[in-house]
Amino acid sequence: MLSGKRILLIVSGGIAAYKVLDLIRRLRERGAAVTPVMTRAAAEFVTPLSLSALAGEKVFRDLFDLTDEAEMGHIQLSRSADLVVVAPATADLMARMAGGHADDLASTLLLATDTPVLVAPAMNVRMWQHPATRRNLATLRGDGVRVVGPNEGDMACGEFGPGRMAEVPEILAAIEAALADGPLKGRRIVVTSGPTHEPIDPVRYIANRSSGAQGTAIARALAGLGAEVVFVTGPATVAPPAGVQVVRVETAREMLEAVQAALPAEAAVFAAAVADWRVANAAGQKMKKDGSGRAPALEFAENPDILATVAGLSKGRPRLVVGFAAETHDVEAHARAKRGRKGCDWIVANDVSPATGIMGGAENEVTLITAEGAETWPRLTKHEVAQRLAQRIAEALA
Template structure:
């Protein structure tokens, strides 16, 4: 898939830079040509000699190299590649990208390009969670920058949490997804998945039995058809799909913020089992057991599906899910009208079905022009069938998509 593809790899300055060496090897194994750009801080972690030896190419470092700049070298670098990969993308480098800075070779070529850019963030968990970083991420996504990771994990600083750079094979999968030919190539699709956890206090929460398996399968199927996926997931039991831009959240309000940051999109599929309420009087410290029980006050969570469905610049296709235990079709049909979405994927999650948290699903697709019930099948099969229907709908928006 990567045979003959030209990858411009920008190596930022972080301890995760050592992974860039393996990434170069993995990309070249698959036939890609890798041209490395090493930032000044990146060269503190990996040597130009090691990078050059693995890439089989000159390492570019200096914006003011007179030999290269005689022919506007930074312009040629930025536009001769099929894809620019930034790994690791540090908090500082992403901040400079978001601000449109051009004060070194890496930031200049990233500003001077119209080539697609894929970034693999790597930083301390507190830096990743800082409001400034979140603003920069939202800006970059709005500019069309694709993300892969970061993962949760142990950090060199001894902390644990989101901010660990994706593994080289995960980045390779995202690169392959970018180049994958398919009916959804060039389309950006937002997928939500998994449950949300609504805190009662710092140690307890309210949740549901969603495993995230169906949403994850849908994202994988869309990636297989060439789509670029932003995958917003609650605390799911299954790992996220390789090749997606993964955003991990906890609460419904977190999910709303992540969804808003991910827009615009060509389509949005809301497979997450979002809690309808959160605890309004959640304790700042652990609540103690008292005689006579405990009274919790509930407040309504934001309606993410309805909000996106009614945006003036909404995605061309908005798909919701309706997990019901009674009068499935009637309730799901009413939900589609109430929310304003294009399709509702309805399923019966009553305990006897074993669907919630299971490996199979039985769904009915409800659209404006009618409904179609599919036989019970594996969730991966449901996902592939739904992905084909999405591709048909986006390929011919004036006609209702078939779902057979």
């Protein structure tokens, strides 16, 4: 897929810059040509000689190098690639991208390019969670910039949390997805998946039996058609697909917040099995038996309705909103009612009663409910259901 492709790789200043050495090697193994660009700060972490040796090309660093301007001006450099990749993308560079700055070679290239851009953020957890970074990220996504990562884990600064740059295989998969030709190329789609966990106390929670397999398969199928997929997943038992932006959440409220942060998008597929209720009086410490034989009294509150919230948006609503209805009886009737009640465009309904083996299993049997009517598909693998649904989404967005 990458053979013959040209990647303009912009390396900014962060400890994660060492990972780009392996990224360059793997890109070239796959037949891609890599042109490295370094910010001034990047040279504090990796050397131009290292990048040049691995890429087999000159490293560009200075906006005002007259020789470079004569041989390959920054406009030509910014547009001669098939994809611009920024790895690591620091908070500072992302802020300058969002603000349209052009005060060094990297930012000028990013402002002057008409080539698709993929960023791999890397920064301290507090910087990643800061409202300014969240605003900048939303601006970049709105401008069509693709994002891979960051991951959660230990930081070089000693803290723990989201902010670690995505690993090289994840970045490679995101590059392949960005360059994939397909009917959904350039389309941004949000997919939710898995269960949510609603805490009772720090060690107990309310959940359901969803494995996340169907949502994962849908995200993978959409990415395979060229879509930029934001995959918002609860604590599923299956691994998320490669080539998508993964956002991990626990609760329904966290999932809604993540979905809202991922908009705007052209389509949203809500495959997650979100808990309808949460414990309003969740304990801050583990509940202990008191010897009375009585169970603790739990008070419940209704969770936000993610599907109805997004379907009802007056501004920024996706063109296509797809919900799921997991039922145990009167499947089609309940699904039709849910579609009208939620205000979504399509409902994918299935029977998850224990005898079917669908929840947590490898197969699914669904009925697609649209404004035109109901269409029942035969029992298929979840991969095949995902492929069919992705193709239908591509046709609807064409």
